[in-house]
Amino acid sequence: MENRPLISVEGLARRFGDSNQPAVFENIWFGVDKGEFCCLIGHSGCGKTTILNVLAGLDSPSEGAVIVDNREIDGPSLDRAVIFQGHALLPWLTVMGNIAFAVSSRWPKWDRVRVQDHARRFIELVGLKGAENKRPSQLSGGMKQRVGIARALSIQPKMLLMDEPFSALDALTRGMLQDEVLRICADTNQTVFMITHDVDEAILLADKIVLMTNGPGARIAEIVVNTMPKNERHRNDLHKHPQYYAIRNHLVEFLVNRSRAFDAEIADGGYDPRRLKLVKPGLMSVKLAAVNPPAEVVTLTTGRRQ
Amino acid sequence: MTAFKNSLGLRAGLLSLLIFVAIVAIWQIATLPTAGTGPALDPEYAKLVGNAAATGTKSSMPTPADIGATIWKHVTDPFYIRGSNDKGIGIQLAYSLGRVLLGFGLAALVAVPLGFLIGMSPLVYRALDPFIQILKPVSPLAWMPLALYTIKDSAISSIFVIFICSIWPMLINTAFGVGSVRKEWLNVARTLEVGPFRTAFKVILPAAAPTIMTGMRISVGIAWLVIVAAEMLVGGTGIGYFVWNEWNNLSIANIVTAILLIGLVGLLLDQGLAYLAKLVTYPE
Ligand SMILES: Nc1ncnc2c1ncn2[C@@H]1O[C@H](COP(=O)(O)OP(=O)(O)OP(=O)(O)O)[C@@H](O)[C@H]1O
Numbered sequence: 001m002e003n004r005p006l007i008s009v010e011g012l013a014r015r016f017g018d019s020n021q022p023a024v025f026e027n028i029w030f031g032v033d034k035g036e037f038c039c040l041i042g043h044s045g046c047g048k049t050t051i052l053n054v055l056a057g058l059d060s061p062s063e064g065a066v067i068v069d070n071r072e073i074d075g076p077s078l079d080r081a082v083i084f085q086g087h088a089l090l091p092w093l094t095v096m097g098n099i100a101f102a103v104s105s106r107w108p109k110w111d112r113v114r115v116q117d118h119a120r121r122f123i124e125l126v127g128l129k130g131a132e133n134k135r136p137s138q139l140s141g142g143m144k145q146r147v148g149i150a151r152a153l154s155i156q157p158k159m160l161l162m163d164e165p166f167s168a169l170d171a172l173t174r175g176m177l178q179d180e181v182l183r184i185c186a187d188t189n190q191t192v193f194m195i196t197h198d199v200d201e202a203i204l205l206a207d208k209i210v211l212m213t214n215g216p217g218a219r220i221a222e223i224v225v226n227t228m229p230k231n232e233r234h235r236n237d238l239h240k241h242p243q244y245y246a247i248r249n250h251l252v253e254f255l256v257n258r259s260r261a262f263d264a265e266i267a268d269g270g271y272d273p274r275r276l277k278l279v280k281p282g283l284m285s286v287k288l289a290a291v292n293p294p295a296e297v298v299t300l301t302t303g304r305r306q
Numbered sequence: 307m308t309a310f311k312n313s314l315g316l317r318a319g320l321l322s323l324l325i326f327v328a329i330v331a332i333w334q335i336a337t338l339p340t341a342g343t344g345p346a347l348d349p350e351y352a353k354l355v356g357n358a359a360a361t362g363t364k365s366s367m368p369t370p371a372d373i374g375a376t377i378w379k380h381v382t383d384p385f386y387i388r389g390s391n392d393k394g395i396g397i398q399l400a401y402s403l404g405r406v407l408l409g410f411g412l413a414a415l416v417a418v419p420l421g422f423l424i425g426m427s428p429l430v431y432r433a434l435d436p437f438i439q440i441l442k443p444v445s446p447l448a449w450m451p452l453a454l455y456t457i458k459d460s461a462i463s464s465i466f467v468i469f470i471c472s473i474w475p476m477l478i479n480t481a482f483g484v485g486s487v488r489k490e491w492l493n494v495a496r497t498l499e500v501g502p503f504r505t506a507f508k509v510i511l512p513a514a515a516p517t518i519m520t521g522m523r524i525s526v527g528i529a530w531l532v533i534v535a536a537e538m539l540v541g542g543t544g545i546g547y548f549v550w551n552e553w554n555n556l557s558i559a560n561i562v563t564a565i566l567l568i569g570l571v572g573l574l575l576d577q578g579l580a581y582l583a584k585l586v587t588y589p590e
């Protein structure tokens with residue numbers, strides 16, 4: 001058996017309605033390694049949430065499968081925590097109640113005190129100490145999103161699935177939460193799959209950026225490796241990093257032009273959805289200054305189902 | 307802002323008082339004893355309403371003072387029993403209230419679980435919808451003969467009628483509330499691998515509780531309307547029977563007292579459920 005990444009998406013397609021409807025996306029192959037932070041970027045409506053729902057086990061694909069830990073998933077699991085696009089807190093419960101609900105789902109045998117102690121640790125982790133007894137309606141947007149993050153982390157999942165967790169927030173709050181997520185994920189070596197619209201967010205957070213073309217019939221165009229080392233990515237001087245503009249331009253160019261015209265781009269062949277191009281625009285920019293080499297392209301094997 | 311609100315409350319209260327005084331005054335004037343002979347009365351009717359009215363010296367309609375005295379009499383001694391046809395108004399109200407609460411409670415026991423089922427399963431919803439649509443508009447009193455015939459007990463029959471009329475609003479509201487629980491809340495439960503029973507009690511029930519309580523509030527209101535009519539039909543005990551009995555005695559003062567008390571008890575039932583509804587309501 002080949003070595004599979006922790007999450008392996010293999011030949012995924014999803015159609016709504018009857019089978020002669022065009023697929024929202026099809027022939028999707030990619031993987032996320034353990035401890036890796038992977039972002040998915042694409043235009044609104046291309047099917048990002050649908051992919052995440054399949055990964056979460058909330059939706060089933062029309063074709064293909066998702067293999068996690070070498071097993072095909074067939075439903076939701078406590079191993080895969082989801083942070084929803086809308087925070088999805090239960091409004092009749094307090095902050096403590098919302099997190100305790102998750103904790104006692106994870107460990108049904110724990111008594112009340114143990115559940116609350118555990119929940120309190122994660123409330124403090126996201127900086128909400130003192131707000132334990134507030135209802136979601138009494139919280140700001142940023143605080144609600146923190147509760148959602150605390151709830152997902154509190155069940156100590158093997159991986160986090162996040163659907164545009166920060167897109168509804170103002171720039172300042174978003175920045176603070178991004179830093180916190182980065183810190184928490186580095187501390188716990190979390191595996192993360194995150195959807196975003198925001199190019200800068202992807203560069204700041206992701207080790208690997210998956211580019212999705214426009215639907216219907218959306219596909220993964222290529223995978224951009226973020227060659228900026230984790231410890232050199234800081235929100236405030238991201239733009240000063242020598243690789244930043246090359247990566248950013250590559251992503252923006254994709255979103256503005258290539259995501260729309262990708263079919264034409266691959267008309268002359270060379271595109272294999274199972275062996276996606278692994279692009280490193282950051283390194284290109286550094287080398288470009290020296291010799292002007294050809295584009296650095298590495299083939300990625302996502303692994304085949306046995 | 308508060309000052310304005312206070313003054314609005316104050317002004318409304320004053321206006322209420324004014325309207326009350328006006329009604330009492332008009333009533334008093336209308337029931338003043340008339341001197342001399344009144345219009346000739348139908349002798350049959352005269353026999354029915356008694357001598358005082360027949361001679362025309364005093365209207366058979368009681369004055370506000372008479373009503374006040376009657377109310378006072380009932381309120382100071384609500385629980386006497388002098389024979390099977392002469393029981394205190396408090397006892398009669400308690401009978402009616404007991405029937406309403408029993409019928410309503412039984413209806414809730416059936417309607418809430420069934421409503422859950424209908425709300426969660428489109429199949430059950432479609433299967434039961436025709437029955438609900440046909441039975442819901444039927445006046446509960448139309449069930450009475452059928453109930454009397456099959457149950458052969460008037461007390462249980464009136465409870466059954468209350469049961470039947472309470473069930474629809476609760477059933478429909480529960481089904482609606484359960485069916486419209488936000489998908490994302492259910493998804494939260496699914497990603498946490500919460501079992502169906504825990505999901506039902508910890509997510510769906512609290513989410514639907516405000517809608518269910520609204521249904522209960524409507525149900526108890528209807529039940530309290532229907533019990534008076536039901537007891538008039540079946541007789542024996544209860545505030546409905548009391549009203550009917552006092553009509554036969556032609557004691558208008560007692561009837562007016564009963565009307566006021568029925569209104570008061572209905573108000574308390576409604577406010578009680580409104581309070582409970584407030585406890586389970588959550589702001590989003
Ligand atoms: N339950 C459904 N039934 C039918 N069509 C659906 C359903 N859910 C999603 N779609 C369609 O699938 C497509 C992708 O939707 P999806 O929510 O995955 O987009 P997205 O990439 O997450 O968009 P956004 O960035 O705006 O969140 C859309 O065209 C949408 O209309």
Ligand SMILES: [Mg+2]
Binds near residue numbers: 048049050085163
């Ligand atoms: Mg989406």
